[in-house]
Amino acid sequence: MGNLNILLFDPLSLFFLFVILGVSLPSAIYSCGYLKNEYSRRKIIFGWLLLLAFVFSMVLVVIVNNILIFLVAWEIMSLVSYFLVVFDSEHEKSIQAGLIYIVMAHIGTAFLSAAFLLMYKYAHSFDFFAVKNACQLMPAQVKNIVFLLLLVGFGTKAGIVPLHVWLPYAHPQAPSHISSIMSGVMIKTAIYGIVRFVMFILGVDSSWWGILVLVLAVISCLVGVIYALMEHDLKKLLAYHSVENIGIILLGVGLAMFFVSINLPYLVIFSLIAGLYHLINHAIFKGLLFLCAGSVYKACGTRDIEKLGGLIKKMPQTAAYFLIGAMAISALPPLNGFVSEWLTLQAFFLGALNTAGGIKLFLGLCAAMLALTSGLAAACFVKAFGITFLAQPRSHYAASAKEVSLSMRAGMLFLSFLIVVFGLAAAVIMKLLAKVASSVTNIDISNMGFSLNNFTLNPQIGKSIYLSTPLLALWLIVLGAGGFAIYSLFGKKRRVYKTWDCGYYKLDSRNEYTATAFSKPFRIAFSFFLLPYRKTQKIRESFYHVKSFSYETHTTSVFKKYIYLPVIAWVFKSAKFMRRIQPGSIHLYLSYILVTVLLLIMFMYKF
Amino acid sequence: MTKVFFIILQLILFLLAAPLLSGLISKVKNNIRMRRGQSIFQPYYNLVKLFSKEEVVSGDSSWIFKVTPFIVFSSMLTAAILIPVFIFSPMHQMGDFLSLIFIFALGRFFMALAALDTGSSFGGMGASREMFISSLVEPAFCLVVFCVFLQFGSTDIAVFSGVHPVSICSFITAIVLFMVTLAETSRIPVDNQETHLELTMVHEAMVLEYSGRSLALIEWSSYIKQMILFFLIAQIVFPVNFSGLWILWYFVWIIIIVIAVAVVEVFVAKMRLFRVADFLGFAFVLGVIAVVCAILGV
Numbered sequence: 089m090g091n092l093n094i095l096l097f098d099p100l101s102l103f104f105l106f107v108i109l110g111v112s113l114p115s116a117i118y119s120c121g122y123l124k125n126e127y128s129r130r131k132i133i134f135g136w137l138l139l140l141a142f143v144f145s146m147v148l149v150v151i152v153n154n155i156l157i158f159l160v161a162w163e164i165m166s167l168v169s170y171f172l173v174v175f176d177s178e179h180e181k182s183i184q185a186g187l188i189y190i191v192m193a194h195i196g197t198a199f200l201s202a203a204f205l206l207m208y209k210y211a212h213s214f215d216f217f218a219v220k221n222a223c224q225l226m227p228a229q230v231k232n233i234v235f236l237l238l239l240v241g242f243g244t245k246a247g248i249v250p251l252h253v254w255l256p257y258a259h260p261q262a263p264s265h266i267s268s269i270m271s272g273v274m275i276k277t278a279i280y281g282i283v284r285f286v287m288f289i290l291g292v293d294s295s296w297w298g299i300l301v302l303v304l305a306v307i308s309c310l311v312g313v314i315y316a317l318m319e320h321d322l323k324k325l326l327a328y329h330s331v332e333n334i335g336i337i338l339l340g341v342g343l344a345m346f347f348v349s350i351n352l353p354y355l356v357i358f359s360l361i362a363g364l365y366h367l368i369n370h371a372i373f374k375g376l377l378f379l380c381a382g383s384v385y386k387a388c389g390t391r392d393i394e395k396l397g398g399l400i401k402k403m404p405q406t407a408a409y410f411l412i413g414a415m416a417i418s419a420l421p422p423l424n425g426f427v428s429e430w431l432t433l434q435a436f437f438l439g440a441l442n443t444a445g446g447i448k449l450f451l452g453l454c455a456a457m458l459a460l461t462s463g464l465a466a467a468c469f470v471k472a473f474g475i476t477f478l479a480q481p482r483s484h485y486a487a488s489a490k491e492v493s494l495s496m497r498a499g500m501l502f503l504s505f506l507i508v509v510f511g512l513a514a515a516v517i518m519k520l521l522a523k524v525a526s527s528v529t530n531i532d533i534s535n536m537g538f539s540l541n542n543f544t545l546n547p548q549i550g551k552s553i554y555l556s557t558p559l560l561a562l563w564l565i566v567l568g569a570g571g572f573a574i575y576s577l578f579g580k581k582r583r584v585y586k587t588w589d590c591g592y593y594k595l596d597s598r599n600e601y602t603a604t605a606f607s608k609p610f611r612i613a614f615s616f617f618l619l620p621y622r623k624t625q626k627i628r629e630s631f632y633h634v635k636s637f638s639y640e641t642h643t644t645s646v647f648k649k650y651i652y653l654p655v656i657a658w659v660f661k662s663a664k665f666m667r668r669i670q671p672g673s674i675h676l677y678l679s680y681i682l683v684t685v686l687l688l689i690m691f692m693y694k695f
Numbered sequence: 696m697t698k699v700f701f702i703i704l705q706l707i708l709f710l711l712a713a714p715l716l717s718g719l720i721s722k723v724k725n726n727i728r729m730r731r732g733q734s735i736f737q738p739y740y741n742l743v744k745l746f747s748k749e750e751v752v753s754g755d756s757s758w759i760f761k762v763t764p765f766i767v768f769s770s771m772l773t774a775a776i777l778i779p780v781f782i783f784s785p786m787h788q789m790g791d792f793l794s795l796i797f798i799f800a801l802g803r804f805f806m807a808l809a810a811l812d813t814g815s816s817f818g819g820m821g822a823s824r825e826m827f828i829s830s831l832v833e834p835a836f837c838l839v840v841f842c843v844f845l846q847f848g849s850t851d852i853a854v855f856s857g858v859h860p861v862s863i864c865s866f867i868t869a870i871v872l873f874m875v876t877l878a879e880t881s882r883i884p885v886d887n888q889e890t891h892l893e894l895t896m897v898h899e900a901m902v903l904e905y906s907g908r909s910l911a912l913i914e915w916s917s918y919i920k921q922m923i924l925f926f927l928i929a930q931i932v933f934p935v936n937f938s939g940l941w942i943l944w945y946f947v948w949i950i951i952i953v954i955a956v957a958v959v960e961v962f963v964a965k966m967r968l969f970r971v972a973d974f975l976g977f978a979f980v981l982g983v984i985a986v987v988c989a990i991l992g993v
Contacts (some may be wrong), residue, residue: 236967397814400757411759420801421794433793433837437844445990452841454988456979457838458798463830466800470807470826479814480755553851559789560773560798575764575908585751587813587904601811601819609827611971678747 096153099348099527100288104280107368110506111272112143112374117377118499119265121492122386126263133578135175135263142168142269151279155214162200162277164192166245166510169274172266173258185257192254196244203285206230220289235297238285239304241534246278249308250337256315259330260391262381262640267323271330272375276367277326279337283360287345289527299450300344305342306454308335309461311617315371317468317610318643320603322381322391328376329417332461333370337363339458340432343439344529353531359435360525361518366428368517369510373416373425376503380410383496384476388487393472393603398481402489407477410498411586414473416507417468420559424510429462430555431518431694434436445676464610471606480597512558592619604641611643619644701785702776709775712916714738716925716953723957740917742911744829751909753813761811764905770802771916772907774923777852778931780945786853789848789954792840795923796833799879801914803829810901821901825970828885828897831880831975835871840981842868843931845989861932864988869932871985872956874978876924880917884958885971895965925952974985 116139123132145168148161168191174186210213210230211222223231239250247255253268259271282301286292312331319325340363347355383406384389384399400407416425440448481487491497510517525535589595611620624636669680711752720733726730734740777890778905790798807826842849842864874912879883881898891899902913929948935941966974 122985148722169752186942205861279872308833362979398755400759415804416799416806418800419797420804421790421797426794427796430793430797434850435852437793440841440845441848448845448990449983451982452838452845455841456834456837457984459832459833462831463826465824467830470804470822474808474811474819474822476811478757478808479761539795553791553849554788555790556788559786560794563773563776563786563789564766564769566769567772568765568897570772571765571768571912575912579910581749581906583751584754587755587815589815595815599816601823602815606819606823609823609968612969613827613831618850652898695830 094154094157094624095151098152099524100280100284101151102121103364103368103521103524104276105147107276107371108143108146108150110368112139112146112269112505112663114502115265115268115375115384116143116377116499117502118268119263119494121494121496122204122263122265122382124493126386131175133365135172138168138172138175139266139269142172142266142274142437145276146277147226153216155207155216155219157214158202159197159200165274165277166190166197166278169262169266169270172270175260175263176261177267179261182261182516185261189254189258192244193249196241196251199237199244200241200242200281201647203234203241206234207289214291216284220291223290227288228293232294235286235289238290238667239301240280242278243304244283244339245281246280246334247308247331248304248334249331250651253647254650256319256327259327259378260321262387264323264378267327267382268375268378269461271317271327271378272371274281275330276337276371276437278563279334279341279367282338283528287341287348287360290350292345294378295346295349298342298344298349299326301338301342301345302450302454305338306336306457308332308338308463310317310335310457313461313464313468314610314614314617317464317471317607319352320393321664322384322393322396322472323378324470324474325393326381326390327379329377329465329468330370331338331467331561333366333374333417336429336432336458336461339363339427339454341364343432343435344615347439347622349445349658352439354531355435355439355442357522357525357531357533358438359432360528361431361521362431362435364427364521364524365431365517366425369416369424369507372414372503372510376409376500377413377417379503380406380413381501383492383500384410385490386492386496388485390483390485393475395458396476396481396486397479397483397597398477398486399489400477402481402486403477405491405497406500409497409504410477411473411491412504414469414506418465418469419462421566422511422557424507424514427511427514427555427557429458434460434553436510455554467610469591471603475601475603475606479600481595482600512561514555514557529659552640600640611641619646698785701782705776705780705785706772708780709772709919709922710915713922714742714915714947715916716922718959719950719953720957723760723954724961726885727957738914742915745906745914746908748907750909752909753815753904755814756809756812759805760809760812760904761909765804765948766805766911767802767831767916768818768853768912770798770913771919771923774798775919778923779852780926780937786938787853789853792822792843792852793850794929795838796840799920800829800833802810802920806901806913812902815904817900817903819894819902820896821898824897825901828878828966828975831972832875832978834984835975835978836875838979838986839868839872839931842871842982842985842989845986862988863993864930864985867981867988868983869928871978871982872928872931873922873952874974874981876921876928877956877979879924880921882956884963884966884974887965897968925949928952944973 123135145161149165152158170190173189174182176182180209185556207219210226211219259267269548270502276581290497312328312335316325316328319328340359343355343359347359368413370526387403388396416423419429432453435662436451440451449626609619620641620643626634627636629635717738722732722735731756777784777790777795810822840850846864852969883886886897887895891903905913929945933944
């Protein structure tokens with residue numbers, strides 16, 4: 089490893105390189121149509137430059153071999169994405185979202201810098217391999233601290249609860265192709281960071297690391313999906329689902345970390361495969377869903393799903409792509425999300441088989457929570473697809489929508505195609521991911537049964553558990569055709585009439601079920617967490633005559649109210665207090681500097 | 696070749712026998728209530744009648760509404776060839792017990808979409824409630840699979856074949872799956888199959904806009920789903936080993952479950968929607984107890 093050789097192309101880097109380019113490319117194609125007529129010519133060129141810088145910085149993040157350059161690339165990525173978040177700078181919302189984003193990004197970087205400096209202290213080098221060697225000699229206490237610092241630092245970027253606050257603001261606010269890259273790819277660089285720095289460089293040796301990650305992951309899953317269910321802004325809904333899916337990815341990664349610490353090499357590989365598989369799947373389907381949401385926004389000019397509806401007839405292709413994405417994210421067979429969730433659940437099950445006592449129960453409960461998450465996600469996407477695309481248009485925005493341009497559809501088609509491929513070719517992909525996992529953990533996989541027999545996913549040695557998505561797809565089609573045959577055999581009459589209107593007035597779009605109504609059972613069932621409240625206001629003409637009612641329901645953001653706002657208030661208060669040492673006299677300032685220098689010198693000699 | 700034979704045999708069994716179970720349940724229910732009730736073949740008459748009727752499709756609906764019956768039908772039949780009946784499982788290379796949860800979800804997802812598709816509030820309400828209930832069912836269902844896994848060491852459906860001592864764990868697991876079945880097949884106390892009044896607007900409200908052949912396919916699929924779940928309960932309590940009189944054992948167990956469902960339907964009141972959350976929460980807790988039993992090895 090010479091000094092000039094700062095690039096690293098091991099399987100992990102290549103895997104992430106593939107994820108980044110695999111989603112960025114269709115998003116870039118999509119942006120040709122998306123930016124047109126929306127922005128001025130100069131701004132479009134500026135947007136392209138930012139996009140290139142963004143993709144380049146992400147590529148740099150995953151292929152460099154040196155912590156210092158990694159950190160620089162990381163910061164470029166945050167800054168460029170900040171400019172992309174505030175790209176629509178005429179909206180006040182964008183500026184606010186950008187502010188929250190940049191503050192959170194820098195808090196994350198601060199934690200990362202602290203971790204990296206601690207690593208440097210032991211390694212005296214920024215080279216990955218030198219640091220990796222040094223970390224083996226690191227005292228356990230320091231290792232724990234470095235782990236926690238890295239977890240907070242990368243967790244901020246990944247959007248782990250409770251560090252997720254920026255994500256639902258920043259992701260939807262950027263132009264849609266950028267949302268797709270940010271949500272699909274950028275947050276994955278944080279997973280790269282966790283896998284690279286915690287699993288590869290630092291080396292896991294305490295089992296509570298994995299448990300901590302698992303607990304955070306389960307919380308992220310549930311919180312993300314519950315907030316998504318409450319959300320009616322299409323892009324914000326998708327952003328909350330990123331929180332959920334990062335949770336699912338971290339379930340795989342956290343399990344792998346746990347199994348490293350209790351030395352179950354087979355399961356380390358298996359659960360890391362599950363995590364990485366979900367990572368690439370999420371990149372694909374979330375990228376696709378954001379592009380579809382962008383098309384809807386472009387065609388209708390609104391992202392509020394309460395105002396949409398009936399788009400399946402106006403924009404049939406976008407609707408079909410959104411449906412594929414929604415099916416994949418709801419883990420429906422035989423698409424890709426199903427495979428990776430199935431693998432994650434299997435990893436939990438297999439883990440429980442090889443551990444004892446309380447851990448067994450813990451893993452079982454995690455698996456059950458994952459099942460709950462996927463059930464809620466399915467409900468959320470029934471809402472998102474059903475209210476946006478089905479029934480009658482709820483407003484003139486939706487009624488006047490038109491199918492989007494060719495380049496936009498091409499980008500979406502490509503990603504839809506990938507969803508199907510990653511669902512059906514699961515066995516091949518799993519084999520490739522096994523190589524990535526083995527390079528990270530240094531575990532020999534040559535005698536592990538990741539075989540391709542009959543296009544079957546056969547992950548377990550000794551005991552056979554099969555899952556064959558091609559076979560499943562085949563049977564679904566054959567039996568569906570059988571159903572159609574039975575259907576066509578009987579009678580031929582079919583009459584088109586209007587929807588049953590309960591026998592009176594003409595049914596129109598005002599009778600349709602809304603997204604708020606759809607999510608009401610969930611709002612009530614999870615009211616202990618969502619703290620819903622309503623505002624009713626009578627608008628009166630006079631004391632006797634009420635002209636109209638206004639009625640609003642809201643949910644309370646627990647994290648904002650009980651964590652962020654108190655912290656922000658405390659920061660302001662302490663800043664006010666600190667202001668006392670600023671009387672404006674230059675003599676005092678000089679003495680501060682002197683005291684600081686003296687303290688630093690003392691610190692240097694002491695430690 | 697024998698495999699193809701068994702697949703076809705199993706498909707025919709499920710297609711033909713599934714409606715009978717519903718007929719039996721309603722017969723038992725009526726007998727408990729001291730009524731004569733309809734014939735046990737009534738579900739067949741209903742299906743035949745629906746197949747011969749004219750179909751009405753809403754003009755507001757899209758292709759989702761039209762393809763949903765086939766997707767529901769095919770996903771239930773796909774699930775049906777996954778489970779062991781005559782041989783341990785004709786298509787066990789295709790998937791395992793865990794993937795059953797997801798295959799059921801496929802049918803349900805499209806059914807809920809189709810309900811929203813026509814734009815009536817009935818459908819919307821049904822879809823919303825169905826997704827609410829089913830998302831709460833999933834953790835309990837997952838724990839059932841987990842318990843079975845802990846006991847047999849695999850989620851392969853083939854594990855159901857082979858003798859194992861009847862344990863407390865498998866008994867509790869079967870009870871959890873029974874509660875899950877009540878919810879999944881929209882039975883009292885979760886839902887009521889026989890009405891679609893406002894109070895019970897779940898599954899029946901969701902398929903309200905369907906008529907004729909499409910409705911027949913959907914109804915048929917839900918009979919098949921019910922039969923699959925009954926078979927699974929029977930196999931958890933009493934794993935078959937495909938020798939001797941296993942068919943007879945199946946028969947006995949299915950009858951016991953049919954009677955149990957009928958008894959529950961007669962003696963328990965339909966719950967409010969938000970009581971259902973408690974009911975399924977109870978199923979979940981029972982599932983946790985089953986896991987603890989499995990860990991303790993009892």
